[in-house]
Amino acid sequence: MGRSPCCEQDADVKKGPWTPEEDKLLVEYIGKNGHGSWRRLPKLAGLNRCGKSCRLRWTNYLRPDIKRGGFSDDEERLIIHLHATLGNKWSSIATKLKGRTDNEIKNYWNTHLRKKLLSQGIDPVTHRPRTDLLAGLPNLLAAANLGGAAHQLPLDLNAIKLQADAAKFQILQGLLRVLASTTAPPPTAAVLPGTDLMTSILGATLAANSAGILGQQQQLAGVDLSRLGQYNGNYDNLPPLTNDSCTQQTQPAMSSMSPDSLLNRISSGISGDMLGSPELCHGGDGLSSPELGQGGPSASNMTTSPMAPPPPMVAADDHQCNTNTPSGGGDGMSCEQTPASSTFDGLNLDDIDMEGCWAMTDILLAE
DNA sequence: AATACCTACAACCGCCTTTCG
């Protein structure tokens, strides 16, 4: 098979940005004649362009049915959902977004959505929690613990300690998140900012568990985790989590607390009744984050068929997709038809070695 | 004010698949 690259033989053909005059010629020609053979079109239309270039310009920019402008939230969510299902099949994804081209979606993914997922601790390729973030954490913590020997290291230990604190902060929030997502009903699921390291922990513990590194014990600081497992996929049996219990709390916002004090509170919370913890209350004491905190699992997307592959994990801020009426996606595609939408959707408690999670927290406590 | 750097997006490149004589 094989063929010579388009226009390779014609070195004089123009490249680079299209001028308004060229656009006009192309639009007028296609308006009158249709595009026909793209290879012959440039000559017929009076353009010194490669046919391929003409096709791209038309399909990606000049086509009358192209929707210009920024992507809506619904479109954004739909892209993430579709990418989780289809991967980099931009043309397939584009067919579900009326007026959007594959190129436009691809660019938007690379410049916006990919970074957004990364910032939420989600691997944009697998749509699962990132596992790479924890790789350097032991070294980070070890370095932070060397504070007394700071003069021996050519490192900015203050910066390292800050990073370690930030890591702890996110780990602890993530732990809460997992427990909350397992114990709290979807409508009032925990709203916690910052899931990066949590997702990493989950990934790391999953990996460690599968490798037999971590123990099988499912006791977490005195809490029998098997009790939590009974709620998997069945939120009807959950005790209510009322807003009253949230608003009546007068404790300081967790987001304003130091990692250490956070840890103390979490320890006491785990030993007691997690459901009564204000940190787990929706819209509670300043923890609500419109950007990051809407990823609680819903009952609908937790009840996946056992025969179905595990749903991919996608951005946490798309829960509207699961609660609103079908979004504006083209071709009748609605968010409700797409896979689970939470960062932790599809994660079964049985698959999470909570002992491993806790062990990592112990490492931090030992600091 | 000049320069360097960053970001977003349009456009290109090369490979693969499909179509057609």
Add this chain to the structure above:
DNA sequence: TCGAAAGGCGGTTGTAGGTAT
């Protein structure tokens, strides 16, 4: 059935505009 042409796709690059130094 074969092979060339054409179309399609995904990855990458180039460029323009904005921002920081």
